[in-house]
Amino acid sequence: MVSAEERSRRRILLTVAYDGTAYHGWQVQNNGITIESELNRCLSELFGEKIAVIGASRTDAGVHALGNLAVFDTSARMPAEKMAYALNQRLPEDIRIQCSREVAGDWHPRRCESRKTYEYRIYRGEFPQPIKRLYALFVYRKLDVERMREAASYLVGEHDFKSFCQTGAQVESTVRRIYELTVEEQGQDLVIRVCGNGFLYNMVRIIAGTLLEAGEGRRSPRDMQTILDKRDRAAAGPTAPAHGLTLVKYDWD
Amino acid sequence: MVSAEERSRRRILLTVAYDGTAYHGWQVQNNGITIESELNRCLSELFGEKIAVIGASRTDAGVHALGNLAVFDTSARMPAEKMAYALNQRLPEDIRIQCSREVAGDWHPRRCESRKTYEYRIYRGEFPQPIKRLYALFVYRKLDVERMREAASYLVGEHDFKSFCQTGAQVESTVRRIYELTVEEQGQDLVIRVCGNGFLYNMVRIIAGTLLEAGEGRRSPRDMQTILDKRDRAAAGPTAPAHGLTLVKYDWD
Numbered sequence: 001m002v003s004a005e006e007r008s009r010r011r012i013l014l015t016v017a018y019d020g021t022a023y024h025g026w027q028v029q030n031n032g033i034t035i036e037s038e039l040n041r042c043l044s045e046l047f048g049e050k051i052a053v054i055g056a057s058r059t060d061a062g063v064h065a066l067g068n069l070a071v072f073d074t075s076a077r078m079p080a081e082k083m084a085y086a087l088n089q090r091l092p093e094d095i096r097i098q099c100s101r102e103v104a105g106d107w108h109p110r111r112c113e114s115r116k117t118y119e120y121r122i123y124r125g126e127f128p129q130p131i132k133r134l135y136a137l138f139v140y141r142k143l144d145v146e147r148m149r150e151a152a153s154y155l156v157g158e159h160d161f162k163s164f165c166q167t168g169a170q171v172e173s174t175v176r177r178i179y180e181l182t183v184e185e186q187g188q189d190l191v192i193r194v195c196g197n198g199f200l201y202n203m204v205r206i207i208a209g210t211l212l213e214a215g216e217g218r219r220s221p222r223d224m225q226t227i228l229d230k231r232d233r234a235a236a237g238p239t240a241p242a243h244g245l246t247l248v249k250y251d252w253d
Numbered sequence: 254m255v256s257a258e259e260r261s262r263r264r265i266l267l268t269v270a271y272d273g274t275a276y277h278g279w280q281v282q283n284n285g286i287t288i289e290s291e292l293n294r295c296l297s298e299l300f301g302e303k304i305a306v307i308g309a310s311r312t313d314a315g316v317h318a319l320g321n322l323a324v325f326d327t328s329a330r331m332p333a334e335k336m337a338y339a340l341n342q343r344l345p346e347d348i349r350i351q352c353s354r355e356v357a358g359d360w361h362p363r364r365c366e367s368r369k370t371y372e373y374r375i376y377r378g379e380f381p382q383p384i385k386r387l388y389a390l391f392v393y394r395k396l397d398v399e400r401m402r403e404a405a406s407y408l409v410g411e412h413d414f415k416s417f418c419q420t421g422a423q424v425e426s427t428v429r430r431i432y433e434l435t436v437e438e439q440g441q442d443l444v445i446r447v448c449g450n451g452f453l454y455n456m457v458r459i460i461a462g463t464l465l466e467a468g469e470g471r472r473s474p475r476d477m478q479t480i481l482d483k484r485d486r487a488a489a490g491p492t493a494p495a496h497g498l499t500l501v502k503y504d505w506d
Contacts, residue, residue, distance in 0.1 A: 019383040064384050084380065094383045127337065130272040130347045131317050131388055131499070246384070 011107060012080050014039070014053070014070045014087075015099040021134050021243070022094055025061040026068070035059075035095060039070060042090040046083075047076040056109035056250055057116070060202075062242035064135065067098060067249040069109040114252035115179060116199060120192040120208040120244050129188075136189060137208075137244035143190065143215035145183055151214035152181045152192070154224035155207065162231040164207055165200035166239070174200055174231075183211065193248075202239050210237030264360060265333050267292070267306070267323045267340075268352040274387050274496070275347055278314040279321070288312075288348060292323060295343040299336075300329040309362035309503055310369070313455075315495035317388065320351060320502040322362040367505035368432060369452060373445040373461040373497050382441075389442060390461075390497035396443065396468035398436055404467035405434045405445070407477035408460065415484040417460055418453035419492070427453055427484075436464065446501075455492050463490035 016035065024032030028040070036055055043051040056069035078086065083100035091097070123129055123136040124143060132138075155161075155178055162174040178196040185191075192208050210227065213219045219237070227235045269288065277285030281293070289308055296304040309322035331339065336353035344350070374389040376382055381391040408414075408431055415427040431449040438444075445461050463480065466472045472490070480488045 017380075017383050019386070066382065066384075088380060093381070093386055096381050096383050098378075098380050125351075127270075127341060127351050128346070128349050129319065130270050130349050131319075133272070133346055135384055 009073050009075045009105070010080070010102050011071055011073050011105045012083060013099075013101055013103045013107070013109075014072075014084070014097050016068045016070055017066050017096050017098050018064065018068070019094040019134070020059060020062050020064045023061060025063070026055055026058045035065075035068075036070075038091060038095055039087075042087055043072060043074075046086055046090060047074050047078075049074065049076070054109060056114075057247055059245075059247055060242050063245045063247065064243075065247040068247050069250050071103065071107065071109055073105075109250070112252050113197070114250050115195055115197060116250055117193065117195045117248040118199070118204045119246045119248050120194075120204060120240060121246065122190040122192070122208075122212070122244060124188050124190060132189075134243055135246070137241055139190075139212070141216050143212070144217060145185060145190065145215065147217070147221055148183045148190075148192075148211045148215040150221035151211055151219070151224050152183055152207075154221065154228065156181050159228050160231055161200055161203055161228070163227045163233055163236045164203045164210070165233065166202040166206070167233045169201035171200060176200065176203070181207075205240045205242065205245055206233075206236050206238075208240035208244065212240065213237040262326050262328045262358075263333070263355050264324055264326050264358045265336060266352075266354055266356045266360070266362075267325075267337070267350050269321045269323055270319050270349050270351050271317065271321070272347040272387070273312060273315050273317045276314060278316070279308055279311045288318075288321075289323075291344060291348055292340075295340055296325060296327075299339055299343060300327050300331075302327065302329070307362060309367075310500055312498075312500055313495050316498045316500065317496075318500040321500050322503050324356065324360065324362055326358075362503075365505050366450070367503050368448055368450060369503055370446065370448045370501040371452070371457045372499045372501050373447075373457060373493060374499065375443040375445070375461075375465070375497060377441050377443060385442075387496055388499070390494055392443075392465065394469050396465070397470060398438060398443065398468065400470070400474055401436045401443075401445075401464045401468040403474035404464055404472070404477050405436055405460075407474070407481065409434050412481050413484055414453055414456055414481070416480045416486055416489045417456045417463070418486065419455040419459070420486045422454035424453060429453065429456070434460075458493045458495065458498055459486075459489050459491075461493035461497065465493065466490040 026035045028036045053070040053072045080102040084097040087097045121136040123132045128138040158177040180195040279288045281289045306323040306325045333355040337350040376385045376389040411430040433448040435446045
């Protein structure tokens with residue numbers, strides 16, 4: 001039998017933005033403060049019940065987000081839309097809820113068809129720009145943007161991205177679909193923007209590291225096909241540093 | 254008579270970029286680390302002689318710079334162009350020299366005809382964006398950009414900006430010339446960009462605070478003329494917070 005309290009429980013979806021600089025990534029861990037642990041702490045304080053969120057993307061230390069997702073269940077009576085304001089009063093200023101709303105009780109952020117968008121930002125200059133140091137990778141070497149675009153084109157579509165997955169990651173399938181992968185110049189910034197149905201562990205950072213090698217002339221754009229075919233992490237370029245990466249948004253139907 | 258050492262002394266001009274978040278402003282003071290004190294410390298260590306820079310703009314705590322200027326004299330033999338690299342090895346990562354070069358021995362950054370450009374950045378949203386929190390003023394209220402532009406137009410040209418100068422500042426004249434004052438939308442950001450031959454203490458931040466009042470509908474754009482005419486700080490709007498302000502560049506002939 002379902003209790004009255006169970007019936008009154010609602011599932012709330014949060015859109016979460018954060019500056020990842022000060023955190024040990026998203027996921028709760030024993031030896032450091034994480035985005036997830038801060039959300040759990042503030043939600044539990046706010047509602048006076050133990051709450052544990054389920055996140056959509058377990059971003060690494062130093063990675064930023066404009067729109068990660070988290071859900072939790074609560075029997076609190078506060079209107080869902082007000083929760084963003086109440087939570088932001090308690091959260092540290094480098095985490096800010098952008099939206100809070102009720103979703104179906106069985107909605108799960110990792111079990112829905114979604115399009116995820118990431119940006120990897122590069123700052124090109126002779127010297128680093130201090131106000132960008134935490135949000136963009138500084139690159140001194142000259143980059144051939146057209147070569148990077150050509151290299152990127154090989155990755156669009158459905159492929160086995162095993163070569164672009166950190167070894168040791170446990171996943172059933174390494175096949176993913178990239179809908180769009182662009183390299184855009186924004187003044188001295190270069191923004192690699194990728195939209196796909198899902199990403200393997202470190203996949204966007206390995207793509208960025210490999211596109212950078214193409215841009216520096218150390219790889220031919222056509223190498224990308226070879227890398228895909230090898231299904232071997234060692235075939236791709238290095239994992240680009242975390243701080244250039246931002247999870248931009250999740251879209252779903 | 255001029256000694257051999259005096260003859261070999263050179264004046265070096267540095268273009269200095271910094272994230273002002275962690276500093277008590279530019280100017281050396283007793284109770285806190287400043288941009289100037291860090292430059293003096295690193296230059297003195299590097300060259301093994303006591304060096305004190307002269308800065309172009311004494312920015313306040315929290316204000317950022319892409320291109321502030323500083324000069325110093327040294328008898329060190331290092332090629333001027335290499336000094337940027339050597340200094341950046343020693344400076345904290347939130348200060349980075351962008352250029353180092355020799356200038357005439359009597360060149361002084363505050364005694365030359367120059368055009369100074371500042372940007373005041375505003376982030377418009379329902380909630381703050383964590384990765385912008387240190388570099389843009391968060392504004393929740395709706396802003397009428399056209400009203401802000403109309404208000405800004407009254408300030409272009411040569412005027413007595415006494416109403417836009419922090420009271421207590423000691424200056425001979427409060428007349429300045431603004432060459433350009435624009436309000437540009439960059440996605441959710443709004444950038445007030447101002448170029449002039451000089452700025453009074455807090456002038457850009459008071460202009461920003463007053464334009465924001467016009468944008469919020471709390472002032473008519475035509476008020477700007479009245480404010481100028483009154484020559485009274487109390488007539489203008491509030492001083493906008495420091496962290497939205499960035500000194501972009503100095504140009505001179």
